[in-house]
Amino acid sequence: MRQVFERIVADPDLHWATMNLYYYSEYHGAEGIAALARQVEATNPQLAEALVHHADDEFRHAAMIADIMTDLGDVPRPPLGIKYVDEFAALATASTDPDRIDEVELLAALNVTEKRGLFSFALHVSTLPRESKAFKLLNQVKNEEAGHVRWGNQYLAELKANGREAEVRRAQAKFEVIEKAAYETSLDIMPGAPIRRMRRIVEVARQLPAERQIPYVVEQFFRAADPRPVFGARWQLVETILSSARLREQVSADVQRILAGQPLASDSLLGRLVADARRAVESLWRPQAQAA
Incomplete structure (x- = not known):
């Protein structure tokens, strides 16, 4: 993976495209977290306050990433194809009870996505020149994401200690499968991508109660069968090649x-x-x- 980031950093156009994906994930992730904060405000004001702070961090991260992108030659714009944050949200939302926000599931979902972000940022930062502006800004983002992961780990540990260990473990297992599916789907533009996407959806469904598995797969099938996002991702690859000397x-x-x-x-x-x-x-x- 480090070699991949070394190639990305060496090419300004690829570097910009990668930062554009970061920007999209950070900004839209912040919007989602802010929405969750509003939903839990009445029932859990302490968690809502923490989520508001978390969302503010993510909005600030998006602004810092946009600053790096400007130095690379362009401002953020909506990426084509299947976006990780959108795929995760779709898979996760459909797997939960729409009538209530479950504290355990909310925290498990946040925690697993923050770990993915931390992993990517840490690798990326390790390939940047230490004296560069990009290193300083992205390293700050990485360190704050590490803080988010620690906060989530601590909160989930407290829930386990308060007699909810089984719930936490189930939620963590489910969202780890969902996160892996979202990440792999966001990168998969090769032949057979829709079929592999459906296989991942089936794996997610297996984490749900038996009576919800078939409805989940059916619901996700109609979303996953749309070929346009995959074609969009392929066109974006062509655009990236054409824009990179x-x-x-x-x-x-x-x-x-x-x-x-x-x-x-x-x-x-x-x-x-x-x-x-x-x-x-x-x-x-x-x-x-x-x-x-």
Whole structure:
């Protein structure tokens, strides 16, 4: 993973695109947390106050990331494709009781997404020049995300100590599956992506009570079957290649090798994409082959 971030940081266009995804997640995540704070204000004012502070942090993080993006050459704009924060929200919301906000589930959901953010920011920061503005700002974001994770861990530990350990463990297990599904879906633009997305949805459904599993899968099927987000993500990849001089050079060199009848290098851009597509197709058909 560190090598991936090293490549990203070395290319301003890729770096901007990555920061654009961060911005979207931080800003829209902050909106979601603020909405949750309003919902629990009447029943749990202490938690509501903590969530308001949390949302303020996330809005500030979005502004700091936007500052870095401006230095990279452009302002934030809505990314194409399936966004991690949106996919997580859709999977998580449908898995919970719409008539009430469960304190345990709310905290477990927040905690698992904060851990993902901390992991990504920590890797990203480790590849930035220490004297750079991007390092200083993103390192501050990383440190504050670590504080959010500690707060969530402590709150969940207190709930366990107060006799709700079984509830906490169930919620953590469910949202870990949901978070993994959302993360993988947000990155998956290879052939067979909709089918793999449905497999992840089924895995999430298995975390629910038996009577809710089939309705959950049916509800999510109609959302996941829409191919437009995947096509949008593929077009964004094309846009990124076209906007990056370094990537254009790599693609040009790969095309010349193809025209000359030479094999693609395994570490070239098109070589990696072809290998990813091959693995995706193989994984798509492997279950049928095994069944036969």
